Amino acid sequence: MLFRTKTEMVSEVEALPGRTDQTMPVPEAHYVNGRPLRGPWPEGFQTAVFGLGCFWGAEEIFWQMPGVWTTAVGYAGGFTPNPSYEEVCSGRTGHTEAVLVVFDPAVVSFQQLLETFWEIHDPTQGMRQGNDVGTQYRSAVYLTDESQRAAVEATRDRYAEAIRDARYGEISTEIAPLDTFFYAEPYHQQYLAKNPHGYRCHAATGVRYPRA
Secondary structure, X not given: OOOOOOOOOOOOOOOOOOOOOOOOOOOOOOOOOOOOOOOOOOOOOEEEEEEXXXXXXXXXXXXXXXXXXXXXXXXXXXXXXXXXXXXXXOOOOOOEEEEEEEEOOOOOOHHHHHHHHHHOOOOOOOOEEOOEEOHHHOEXXXXXXXXXXXHHHHHHHHHHHHHHHOOOOOOOOEEXXXXXXXXXXXXXXXXXXXXXXXXXXXXXXXXXXXXX
């Protein structure tokens, strides 16, 4: 197989085989708030899955939001079952680094999570975020319920107008149903709480979402 570049999406037939008989170990509790990283979740709670570049800094922002019950980082949108970080970084799994957000809709709405999502990264960069280049850094929203699609598309279109006025390009965010969220290695979970001076990279536009 001759693989082209890390900025070109791998096809399913070219993707690494991965492993179907081995899953990633998942810590029992969130390093910051002590809540589970795996379901079942409390009754009435909902989930969202976002890709917006390096998942370390993205997860840190979401776990601090009121109404967010727990978070975890992993891989979504690809073909390789149970991939490792090294495999994802090779560009040969099709996955992007993603954040699972479990939230209480009575406290924070999916709409509010989306507004934060658009603001904290640059959704116009295609297969990169800032200096991080590759398909694993692409912007994405993976729908955990098809009812989420309308809100994602509406907020995307509204934010597109705002950043177009600021002379940014077109939004390239992938919007697709979530197939499987594969948990990343334990050391990635809540990485910046364990390593406060660790790497943070989000090429945010600096344009606020137009809430009014």
